[in-house]
Structure formats: structure tokens, C-alpha cells
Amino acid sequence: MNVDAIVVGAGPAGSTAAREIASRGASVLLLDRARFPRDKPCGGGVTVRCAELLPFSIDPVVEDAITHAHLRVRDGRDIERSAGGVITYMTQRRHLDAFLVEQAQARGVEFRDGQTVTDVIRLGDGTFEVRTKDEQHTARVVIGADGANGIVGNRLGYASIPDGAAALEGNIRFPDGVPARFRGKVVLNFGYVPGGYGWVFPKGDHVNVGVGGWKHAAGPRLRAALKHLCRLYDLDPESVEALRGHTLPMAAPGMTIAALGSAVIGDAAGLVDPLSGEGIYAALASGTAVAPAVADYLGGTTKGLEGYQATMERELLPENRASSALLEIFQASPDPFIWLMQHFGPFWGGACRLVRGEASYEGLTYTAGPLGHALLAPVSAVARQVNLRRHPRR
Numbered sequence: 001m002n003v004d005a006i007v008v009g010a011g012p013a014g015s016t017a018a019r020e021i022a023s024r025g026a027s028v029l030l031l032d033r034a035r036f037p038r039d040k041p042c043g044g045g046v047t048v049r050c051a052e053l054l055p056f057s058i059d060p061v062v063e064d065a066i067t068h069a070h071l072r073v074r075d076g077r078d079i080e081r082s083a084g085g086v087i088t089y090m091t092q093r094r095h096l097d098a099f100l101v102e103q104a105q106a107r108g109v110e111f112r113d114g115q116t117v118t119d120v121i122r123l124g125d126g127t128f129e130v131r132t133k134d135e136q137h138t139a140r141v142v143i144g145a146d147g148a149n150g151i152v153g154n155r156l157g158y159a160s161i162p163d164g165a166a167a168l169e170g171n172i173r174f175p176d177g178v179p180a181r182f183r184g185k186v187v188l189n190f191g192y193v194p195g196g197y198g199w200v201f202p203k204g205d206h207v208n209v210g211v212g213g214w215k216h217a218a219g220p221r222l223r224a225a226l227k228h229l230c231r232l233y234d235l236d237p238e239s240v241e242a243l244r245g246h247t248l249p250m251a252a253p254g255m256t257i258a259a260l261g262s263a264v265i266g267d268a269a270g271l272v273d274p275l276s277g278e279g280i281y282a283a284l285a286s287g288t289a290v291a292p293a294v295a296d297y298l299g300g301t302t303k304g305l306e307g308y309q310a311t312m313e314r315e316l317l318p319e320n321r322a323s324s325a326l327l328e329i330f331q332a333s334p335d336p337f338i339w340l341m342q343h344f345g346p347f348w349g350g351a352c353r354l355v356r357g358e359a360s361y362e363g364l365t366y367t368a369g370p371l372g373h374a375l376l377a378p379v380s381a382v383a384r385q386v387n388l389r390r391h392p393r394r
């Protein structure tokens with residue numbers, strides 16, 4: 001096929017980019033190696049700020065709506081907090097991703113699943129050839145939405161993204177319905193897993209249990225930590241099904257994410273929020289941000305997709321940098337922060353406003369006055385040394 005744009009990878013980033021590009025009148029081919037619907041290691045939590053990036057409702061794939069959180073440090077006291085309304089929607093990725101692809105197809109995107117991309121070549125005239133085992137396609141634009149160290153970034157010379165974090169998750173079935181103690185609530189447990197947390201997320205007929213943290217420190221401990229988490233919340237660790245591990249890519253500052261007629265988005269660009277591990281928001285945000293740059297390039301008003309990089313440098317990347325700095329500070333000593341979330345209204349309220357998209361990490365640092373923001377970098381640098389001493393990178 002010869003099209004205006006090829007998007008490789010049909011996760012939330014790819015389907016969003018494909019839909020947004022097609023909505024602007026371009027012909028788009030969306031390729032994925034998996035047969036859809038497909039699953040993906042993920043908690044499937046879609047925050048309110050994330051859902052609001054979409055021009056349609058995700059209601060058809062929502063299995064629970066979260067209004068409360070259970071917060072605990074290690075084996076300490078479990079404190080329930082109300083968010084006063086919905087803060088996150090619970091979905092299963094197999095359904096969410098298929099639904100997002102359907103929305104792209106409704107906008108005219110040609111979707112082909114079961115098509116592993118094996119090579120991407122930039123031709124002399126600036127167009128691209130994309131090869132799968134059975135097919136060969138050409139396009140003026142190629143978007144890599146194929147996850148961490150995907151083939152598009154690799155073949156086009158983008159730097160590989162470090163695996164900042166690793167996570168392990170699985171499901172525990174409740175065929176007669178999820179117990180009331182989990183419905184409408186997220187369970188978050190801090191302190192066991194360095195650089196992250198453990199969770200229990202309610203779905204329609206099961207709960208998703210998981211643990212994630214810094215890959216270098218948490219990786220070897222994840223299995224034991226997941227078992228411990230299950231026991232702590234009266235769940236049988238032996239009943240966990242579909243246990244899967246995966247990494248979460250986190251880009252270093254200053255990495256290139258667009259060049260000439262190509263760009264990388266979502267996990268392929270390492271855009272996961274370091275503090276929360278939330279990646280679907282960045283997938284949708286980057287998939288949306290790349291589309292106007294593609295339209296300008298196809299329309300001949302720009303020489304490449306650098307406008308996308310500029311948008312991300314202005315909007316999402318400073319947030320991820322602030323998140324990364326806050327993660328170091330939080331992880332150096334989680335207990336007082338969790339105590340504040342458990343007992344101090346404004347602190348918990350700030351976390352809820354973040355998840356709803358009513359506040360930003362950068363904005364929150366200013367709530368302690370201009371000094372709060374100014375101190376973020378130096379305090380985070382000290383905290384990082386503490387964390388590195390405790391969990392050396394080998």
C-alpha cells in the first residue's frame with residue numbers, strides 16, 4: 001500500500017495517532033504484530049485526566065469507577081480516603097485497545113493486525129518503506145508506537161530508551177463478583193518495592209494485583225513482593241492467573257522523539273510518568289500531539305515533525321521531569337508522605353486534583369511558595385544519592 005502515514009503499533013498511542021491523523025484528511029495504515037483483541041501487561045487504570053483527552057466516552061469498556069483509595073505503608077494501618085467523586089476508570093487492555101482501534105477505523109484508518117514489522121527504511125526522497133513478513137508499504141510519514149525499543153526507533157536511529165521500571169501483575173478471579181471491599185476502590189501499598197508500589201485494582205469479574213518499581217532495585221524482588229501483597233490483603237497468592245512481567249521505559253532528558261518525517265510516541269518515546277507509572281495518559285497525549293505536526297508536514301508547511309517534539313518539550317516533558325524529581329524525594333523516605341496523604345486533607349486533595357487533571361506536578365511544587373519549586377532540583381539530587389546508596393545500580 002502507498003499511504004500518507006503508517007503507524008506501527010496499535011496500543012493507545014498508535015490508535016490515537018492514527019485516528020487523529022486520519023481525522024485531518026490523511027490516508028493512514030495502522031499495523032500491529034498481535035491479533036486483536038490482544039492483552040498487554042497493564043493495570044488498565046485510566047485516570048480521569050487521561051479519559052478526558054479522548055473526544056468520545058470509554059464507558060463501553062469501563063468495568064469499575066474508582067472513588068476511594070486504601071493507602072498503606074508496608075504492613076502498617078490501612079487508611080481509606082474518599083476522592084469525593086470518580087478519579088480513575090478501570091478497564092482491561094484487551095477491550096480498551098480494541099475499542100480505541102475501532103474508533104480509529106471509524107475515522108477511515110486501515111488497520112491490519114497479525115503484521116509484525118520487520119524493517120523500516122528511509123528512502124532517498126525522504127519517504128519510508130515499511131516491511132512486514134508478507135507485505136511492503138510506503139508512506140511519507142512513519143510513526144513508531146511500538147513500545148519500548150520498538151523497531152521503528154531502532155531502524156531510524158533513535159536512541160534506545162532505558163527501562164526505568166519493571167512491574168509484575170496478574171489476575172485473581174471472582175466469578176460471583178468482586179468482593180465489596182475492593183469495588184470502587186484502589187488499594188495502594190508503599191514501602192516494599194523500591195521506586196514504586198503495589199496495587200489491587202477491581203475489574204468486572206476479577207481483581208488485578210501488581211507490584212512495580214525501579215528495575216535495578218525492584219526487579220529481583222517482584223515475585224516475593226507480589227505474594228506478600230496478596231497475603232496482606234487476604235488474597236490467595238496461589239490463585240493469581242496470567243502472571244506477567246514487563247518493563248516501563250523512561251526517557252532521559254533531551255532525547256530526540258521526532259526527525260524529518262518520523263516520530264516516536266507513547267512507550268516508544270519513553271513517556272511513562274515516573275512517579276505513578278501511568279503510561280496511557282502519555283500515550284494518548286503524544287498520539288494527539290503528533291497529528292497536527294503530521295498535517296503540517298503533509299501539507300508542505302514544515303520540513304519535518306519537529307513541531308511534535310516542541311509541543312512535548314512545552315507540555316508533557318517538564319511534567320515528567322518534575323515527576324521524576326518528586327519520585328526520588330518520595331522514595332528516600334516514603335513514610336511521612338504517605339502519612340500526610342492518609343491524614344492531611346490538602347495533601348490527599350492535591351493527589352486527587354493531579355489524577356483529575358486539575359493540577360500539575362510543576363504547579364504542586366509552587367504550593368509551598370516559589371522556594372518549594374526552587375528547592376525541587378537540589379533536594380531531589382540529594383535524595384537520589386540516598387536512594388543510590390541504598391539501591392546501587394550494578
Ligand SMILES: Cc1cc2nc3c(=O)[nH]c(=O)nc-3n(C[C@H](O)[C@H](O)[C@H](O)COP(=O)(O)OP(=O)(O)OC[C@H]3O[C@@H](n4cnc5c(N)ncnc54)[C@H](O)[C@@H]3O)c2cc1C
Pocket residue numbers: 008009010011012013014031032033034040041042043044045046115116117118145146147148150151167168169210212245246247248265266267268272277278279280281283
Ligand atoms: C505491569 C504494568 C502495569 C501498568 N499499569 C498501568 C495503568 O494501570 N495505567 C496506565 O496508565 N499505565 C499503566 N502501565 C503503563 C502502560 O501499560 C503503557 O505505558 C502503555 O501501554 C503505553 O501504550 P503504547 O501504545 O505506547 O504501547 P503499547 O500499549 O505497548 O502498544 C505497543 C503495540 O506495538 C505493537 N508492536 C510492537 N512491536 C511491533 C512490531 N515490530 N510490529 C508491529 N507491531 C508491533 C505491540 O503488539 C503493541 O500492541 C502499566 C505498565 C505495566 C508494565
